[in-house]
Amino acid sequence: MSKIIGIDLGTTNSAIAVMEGGTAKIIPSAEGRNTFPSIVEPIKGLVGDVAKRQMVLNSTSTIFSVKRLMGQKFTGKQAQKTKEIAPFEIAEGKDGMAVINLGGKTFTPQEISAKILQKAKADAEAYLGQTVTDAVITVPAYFDDSQRQATKQAGEIAGLNVQRIVNEPTAAALAYGLDKGKNETVVVYDLGGGTFDVSILELGDGVFEVKSTNGDTFLGGDDFDRRLIDHIVSEFKKESGVDLSLDKQALQRIKDAAEKAKIELSSATETEINQPFITQRDGQPLHLTMKISRAKLEELVDDLIQKTIEPCKKALADAKIEKSHIAEVILVGGMTRMPKVQQVVKDFFGKEPNKSVNPDEAVALGAAIQGGVISGDVKDILLLDVTPLTLGIETMGGVMTPLIERNTTVPSSKSQTFSTASDNQPQVEVHILQGERPMAGDNKTLGSFVLDGIPAAPRGIPQIEVTFDIDANGILNVSAKDKATGKEQKITIKNATNLSDAEVEKMKQEAEKYAEEDKKKKELVDKRNEADTLIIQTRKVLKDAGDKFGADAAKEMTESLDELEKELKNESATFESLDTKLKTSTELVQKHAEALYKAAAEKDQPAGEDKPAEGPKADSDASETKSDTKPAEEGEVVE
Amino acid sequence: MVKKTTSKNITELARLSSRVEELESNYKRVLADYQNQERRHKEQQVNTIKMASAALIEKLLLNLDSLEMAQTHLKDRGLQIVIDQLRATLGQEGLSVINSDDQDFDPLLMDCTEVVPGKKDIVIETVSRGYFLFDKVLRPAKVKVGSGA
Numbered sequence: 001m002s003k004i005i006g007i008d009l010g011t012t013n014s015a016i017a018v019m020e021g022g023t024a025k026i027i028p029s030a031e032g033r034n035t036f037p038s039i040v041e042p043i044k045g046l047v048g049d050v051a052k053r054q055m056v057l058n059s060t061s062t063i064f065s066v067k068r069l070m071g072q073k074f075t076g077k078q079a080q081k082t083k084e085i086a087p088f089e090i091a092e093g094k095d096g097m098a099v100i101n102l103g104g105k106t107f108t109p110q111e112i113s114a115k116i117l118q119k120a121k122a123d124a125e126a127y128l129g130q131t132v133t134d135a136v137i138t139v140p141a142y143f144d145d146s147q148r149q150a151t152k153q154a155g156e157i158a159g160l161n162v163q164r165i166v167n168e169p170t171a172a173a174l175a176y177g178l179d180k181g182k183n184e185t186v187v188v189y190d191l192g193g194g195t196f197d198v199s200i201l202e203l204g205d206g207v208f209e210v211k212s213t214n215g216d217t218f219l220g221g222d223d224f225d226r227r228l229i230d231h232i233v234s235e236f237k238k239e240s241g242v243d244l245s246l247d248k249q250a251l252q253r254i255k256d257a258a259e260k261a262k263i264e265l266s267s268a269t270e271t272e273i274n275q276p277f278i279t280q281r282d283g284q285p286l287h288l289t290m291k292i293s294r295a296k297l298e299e300l301v302d303d304l305i306q307k308t309i310e311p312c313k314k315a316l317a318d319a320k321i322e323k324s325h326i327a328e329v330i331l332v333g334g335m336t337r338m339p340k341v342q343q344v345v346k347d348f349f350g351k352e353p354n355k356s357v358n359p360d361e362a363v364a365l366g367a368a369i370q371g372g373v374i375s376g377d378v379k380d381i382l383l384l385d386v387t388p389l390t391l392g393i394e395t396m397g398g399v400m401t402p403l404i405e406r407n408t409t410v411p412s413s414k415s416q417t418f419s420t421a422s423d424n425q426p427q428v429e430v431h432i433l434q435g436e437r438p439m440a441g442d443n444k445t446l447g448s449f450v451l452d453g454i455p456a457a458p459r460g461i462p463q464i465e466v467t468f469d470i471d472a473n474g475i476l477n478v479s480a481k482d483k484a485t486g487k488e489q490k491i492t493i494k495n496a497t498n499l500s501d502a503e504v505e506k507m508k509q510e511a512e513k514y515a516e517e518d519k520k521k522k523e524l525v526d527k528r529n530e531a532d533t534l535i536i537q538t539r540k541v542l543k544d545a546g547d548k549f550g551a552d553a554a555k556e557m558t559e560s561l562d563e564l565e566k567e568l569k570n571e572s573a574t575f576e577s578l579d580t581k582l583k584t585s586t587e588l589v590q591k592h593a594e595a596l597y598k599a600a601a602e603k604d605q606p607a608g609e610d611k612p613a614e615g616p617k618a619d620s621d622a623s624e625t626k627s628d629t630k631p632a633e634e635g636e637v638v639e
Numbered sequence: 640m641v642k643k644t645t646s647k648n649i650t651e652l653a654r655l656s657s658r659v660e661e662l663e664s665n666y667k668r669v670l671a672d673y674q675n676q677e678r679r680h681k682e683q684q685v686n687t688i689k690m691a692s693a694a695l696i697e698k699l700l701l702n703l704d705s706l707e708m709a710q711t712h713l714k715d716r717g718l719q720i721v722i723d724q725l726r727a728t729l730g731q732e733g734l735s736v737i738n739s740d741d742q743d744f745d746p747l748l749m750d751c752t753e754v755v756p757g758k759k760d761i762v763i764e765t766v767s768r769g770y771f772l773f774d775k776v777l778r779p780a781k782v783k784v785g786s787g788a
Contacts, residue, residue: 021672032775046746053750057760057784129675248753249766252781277708285712 004134004163004375005124006171006367009113009151011067012193012220014038015364016120018128019372024175024365027127029119035360039064040115042107047119059087061102065194068217069109070154071147074098078217110150114157121158135160136371138363141167141199141213163374169199170208171366172332175357178203184327185211187315189345189353190363191308192333194220198312200319200326212318214311219304221262221335227300228258232273232290240286242279250278254288265294266337298340305344312348329353332362389507391468391476394431394440396421397525403468406436413469417483419460427452428464430480432493436511438522444507451480451489459536520575527578531568534582535561538589548600553592560585692732693772699729700778704767737769739780750779757785 006024008015013035016027029036029048036048039055041062046054055062065082072079074092082098083090093099093106100107117137124132139151148165155162169188178186183204190197197215201208232254233245244250257273264271275288316323329349335341336359345353357365392402395418403414420428429450435443454462463483470476479490511518538561546554564585567573706722737748744751744760748769757763762782769780 021669021676050746053779054744054746055751057744057751057754127679129678249783252752252766274705276705277712 002131002133003124003128004136004368004371005120005132006364006369006371007117007120007135007137008168008171008364008367009067009116009137009139009154010035010038010192010363011065011195011217012038012222013360014116014120015361016124017361017364017368018124019368019375024368024372026361026364027124030123030126036119037064038067038116040066040112042112042115043103043105045115047115061088063088063100063102063107063112066100066109066112069098069100070113071144071150072098072109081218110154110157113151113154117155117158117160121160133159133161134163134371134375136164136166136367136374137162138166138168138171138367140195140197140215141169141210142197142215164370166367166370167199167208167210168197168332168363169201169210169213171364171370172330172357172362173201173203173208174366174369175362176328176330176354176366178328178330182327185319185321185325186328186330187312187326187349188330188332189308189312189336190215190332191335191341192220193335194218194222196220196308196311196333198308198315200315200321211321212315214315214318216307216311219307220333223304224262224301224335224338225255225258227304228262228292228297229254231296231300232258232288232292235290236278236288240281242281242286244279244288247279253278261292262297263337265292265297266339269294294339301340305338305341308341309344309348323349323351326351330357330362331355332359334360389434389504390436391446391470392433393418393466393478394433397529398440399522399525400433400435400438400440400443403466404470413467415465415467418464418466420454420457420462420464422459424456425459425462426454426456428454428480430466430478430489430491432476432478432491435507437514438518439525442510442514442518446476446493447478447491449478449480449489449491451482451487453485453487454482455484458540524575524578527575527582528568528573531564531578531582531585534585534589535565535568538585549592549596553595557585557588557592560588689733689773690775693777696729696732696734696770696772697777699725700770703729707768733773734777735771737771737776737780739765739769739782744782744784748776748779749782751784752781753783754786755783756788757783759785759787761785 003018005027006017008017014037015035016029017024018027019025026034028034031049033049037052039051039062040047041051041054041058043061051062055064063086065086068078068082069090073096074090075096076098079090079098089101091099091101091106093108098109100109100112117135121132121135135155137151137155139148143151151165152162168190172188172190173186178184184202186201186203188197188199188201190199195215195217196219197213199213200211202211203209229251233243233251237243244254253275257275261271261273270291270293273288273290273292277285278288279286326349329345329351331342331345331353336345336353336355342353342355390400390402390406391404392400395401401416403416404412418428427450429448431440431448432446433440433443434446437443451464454464465481465483467479467481468476469478476493477490478493479488481488538557542549542554542557549557564581567578567581703722703725706718706725710718710722739749739762742749742762744762749762750769752766755763761784762780763785764783766781766783770777
């Protein structure tokens with residue numbers, strides 16, 4: 001069976017997606033964009049961006065928003081309202097249905113929609129490198145039987161077997177992954193380019209039931225743009241006395257700039273519109289420069305956003321559902337990127353809306369997932385789980401060192417080499433942890449074991465390879481192997497991924513809540529480890545080559561290290577107090593090491609260019625003191 | 640007793656062989672996805688290298704437009720040198736101008752922003768130049784097209 005593509009056949013824009021490697025992916029249009037305008041010039045056969053570009057030239061033969069006419073009677077309210085604003089001719093066709101008259105030919109809305117679907121099919125074939133024959137197409141939840149039938153016909157005209165017609169909110173819910181067997185009520189708030197829809201869905205056992213739907217078929221992002229354009233034009237008129245709305249070219253530039261500004265204001269709180277040489281007055285050029293704040297844009301469109309609330313109220317009332325019973329509010333449509341829209345939705349439903357899926361793509365992605373379910377693509381692959389929390393081990397100073405990060409797809413395996421924390425350490429304890437907190441004690445213990453029989457060696461020398469291997473069923477195997485002796489110990493931990501959602505959520509929240517505190521704790525431990533390493537390394541150097549420094553220097557360093565050690569042993573030592581002492585000691589050690597190296601170099605100078613054997617040794621030992629701090633902190637297992 | 644075991648074995652065998660078939664088909668499907676992905680990844684990689692600068696150049700075009708508009712007004716020789724320099728630099732990156740003046744209107748390359756008196760379907764004036772980046776349309780030309788009146 002060939003791939004089943006998902007098509008979001010939208011009023012203003014359409015999008016295509018397909019299941020690949022177990023996830024839904026957007027198929028870019030031939031023009032390289034993730035969505036394309038639902039605009040058709042049927043005589044020359046132009047669709048999408050290309051059709052849009054010649055719209056001004058051929059306004060009467062370029063058809064947009066044809067979705068509004070699908071399955072509609074000519075005398076119906078919807079057809080009549082569309083007729084008022086459409087530059088192309090809408091007439092009465094067979095059985096009183098609305099059709100489009102164009103250059104002496106009659107096109108049904110199905111035929112026009114079919115052109116859009118044909119482009120979707122062609123673009124998908126180019127992307128996939130194979131013929132596409134099957135599709136899942138989405139429609140608004142309020143579409144009645146004849147509108148759904150018309151959509152299906154459009155698919156057939158385009159040469160597609162329409163495997164299923166899916167409700168847009170249902171597709172969006174699928175894309176948001178809300179099909180995992182929970183019984184809950186969700187709201188889908190969809191504010192697109194030209195229409196607004198709100199739907200209440202009840203989910204249970206893989207069945208999606210639309211409890212109610214409401215909206216406004218003439219409210220969307222285009223209205224928001226228009227408000228901004230009007231504002232810019234009127235401000236410019238106030239400033240310069242020139243009415244830019246009379247200048248088509250200037251207006252076009254403002255339109256582009258306004259759309260860009262609107263998008264920018266979703267992430268920035270202020271943006272600047274710069275259009276030099278926008279027009280002329282008395283032979284002098286005039287420039288349009290204007291700062292627009294997010295607050296100003298919000299003020300301009302406030303009533304438009306508020307207009308979406310009434311349909312939400314009605315939808316709730318129709319579904320006979322209290323706001324408190326809503327488990328999730330999901331956002332669809334590009335306009336929901338606007339922070340103010342998100343705020344209004346949050347205030348109304350009393351719930352932070354879920355915006356984890358790209359709102360322009362959610363519906364197409366959901367349609368592709370539905371296609372995957374039909375073709376059997378989805379069933380098996382969904383079993384591939386991810387680790388809900390990070391897995392790692394405890395290292396020196398009670399730090400959690402992660403081996404397998406959160407959200408890693410399993411099966412997965414990872415190894416890292418650790419070493420000992422003190423000289424002649426005969427054994428290491430491998431303490432396996434799960435969680436997001438940087439300190440071991442704050443995470444969940446999954447198990448622990450001891451690897452013994454490590455031959456006597458200075459700290460940092462033994463190499464102990466720790467391997468985490470988690471299989472597709474969530475069974476974690478942890479092994480530790482001493483590379484020198486080949487001695488190995490292991491442990492098997494079942495259900496390492498098997499945590500309830502509530503547990504995972506709780507642990508994630510705690511990690512966020514204590515992030516600041518944890519960071520401080522970890523910094524203190526890191527500093528302690530750094531100090532500890534400096535003391536041990538320098539003492540070693542002093543023991544091996546102390547006489548080369550001279551008695552005074554050695555004494556000075558020993559004293560400084562003793563002081564640092566005292567501070568280290570002091571339970572109430574702070575990050576700052578340790579840091580100051582550590583810095584003093586480090587500088588002192590560096591100073592003497594440098595002097596030693598210089599002296600050695602001078603001594604050896606007459607003997608030739610070659611560097612002396614002893615000099616660099618002292619230098620490299622001293623610099624190791626510094627560079628060793630990092631591996632020591634991350635790479636050592638606590639005894 | 641013996642018979643029963645056999646029939647049980649047969650059902651078990653049937654179940655397992657259908658399971659094998661199912662897994663085999665899934666395996667092939669995933670493998671096919673992977674190979675397609677590989678192929679596309681390679682294509683994309685070639686494309687990415689070539690088109691890496693596309694987004695930046697597209698933004699710079701707005702500045703080039705502004706400079707050209709300024710030049711239309713100022714007619715300054717120094718400014719002209721600056722513009723030529725910028726054009727030459729972008730040209731080295733694969734940018735070339737879409738020839739639109741006096742051409743037949745082509746929606747693949749041009750975006751009609753206004754219809755004005757003049758020869759029908761012929762570009763009367765280019766409002767903002769269009770550009771190719773290598774063989775792809777980076778930005779269509781914005782043009783005024785003749786109405787035939």
